[in-house]
Amino acid sequence: MALIELERLSLTFRVRQERTIRLKDFILKRMFLPSRNPYMEVRALQDIDLRIEQGDRVGILGHNGAGKSTILKVLAGIYKPTSGRRLVEGRISSLFDIALGFEVEANGWENIAYRSYLQGETPASVRAKKHSIAEFSELGDFLNMPVRYYSAGMMVRLAFSIATAIEPEILLVDEVLSVGDLSFQNKARERMREMMAKAHLMVVVSHDLDSLPQVCNRAVWLDHGRVKMMGSCAEVIAAYRSSVQGHAAAA
């Protein structure tokens, strides 16, 4: 049973002003003293309470810098929270930056293997799934080429095919699908619908408010790291839209 539960979760980045410091500077300029190299605190997420259950498809909206990608990374387990509780049950598959997680010198087939291993597959299961992944991506002969020569759209196709081939219980998607062409977007939406039919759980970040209702049933509006509104997709989108247009009219 897939489940996501965040309880009073906060994540604060403490970034020093001079981030890449050298040992010589550290000692000579006494940069370990806070006065010399002050911390900047960024409260990325504050007191998030969220419960997502099996069958939910949640969209996350908000302004740039609201914490949407951050919350996805916390859900994936990449960022550890500063305080609060995170409970995620189920096999996770995530699609963040498309260019990341590829071994650019290797070709498409090899990358299918690497990314699958990272998702917990074994060589035997990869061999079985390799061809269906290749078929879904529709990349054909391009799979024999090193990934460094792929376009962004091709990388998304490959990444999405691999991520969804493992039949994850939780799928986390961060704004990557917009890069694919129309036919791929339709295919991706169809596959995500199939996955939903198997009663899984999905969290999607998107700025495309028109397509969001087609995939999601619930939505969360993040504002400056806090949950501003949570509810059915249509409600939240309408509130978000009117708020943004209201600001635009006032300004």
Place this chain on the structure above:
Amino acid sequence: MHAYLGSIWNCRFFWLSLVKTDLRSRYRGSVLGIGWSLLHPIAMTTILCVVFGVVFGINVREYAPYLFVGMTFWGYFTSVLVQGCGCFFQGESYIRQFPAPMAIYPLRTALGSGFHFLIGLLLAVLLSLGTGPKDAHISRLFQLLALPSLVPTFVLLFLLGWSVAILCGLLNVRFRDTRHLAEIGLQGLFYMLPIMIPPEQLARRGRLSLVFRCNPLTPFFDLLREPICYGHAPSLMTYTFAATVVLVLCTTAIFALQREERQLIFHL
């Protein structure tokens, strides 16, 4: 701790495939292939044998395997240290995308360097079998029989490499010039280790041999040279010294990793 090691084992296909990619991409399109990684120890050994043999009159037949083993180990140590500095940057795109135990990135470095080390060592064994053992009454058979004593040595060397890579990787993320400082330090360290000095000369240089004996890396040279060059297993004392060094490094690496792992991604 068990859970952590278990999680490393769980993604074993991933880091094994990374090691394979590293090895393949290093030699893709090159003429000599794996030979390149041996070029440095072979060249150094040849040059020094000529210099010491011709100029100082050292017995090259004994000196060559002695030097070659030393150079091979030095190559391994240098490569885990320097490449270990960059291991988390090398894996940055995976760290940002997939949650995985951080120790696998230094592991990838240690295994890659270990592979080259084993090839070099194989060559050293062949070389020493070719030149014959130091003591004339020890036959080549005894030389071969001493080789299984290398097995615990390999375990110790693997743990050494992994710990060094972890520590250097973590340091380099915090202080970006660690790699440069390490390279400079290594230049000096080279002369504080019994790599180049022929063993006969050592007896006459009391202070230098004292430096060598205090250096924590020296037991590893003995662990490798005793079976390969001299044809007998190393003493228990040597194993103990080496094991102590490895234990200290491993413990430090584990503590450092536990402390830094959660925050690592924020410092990349």
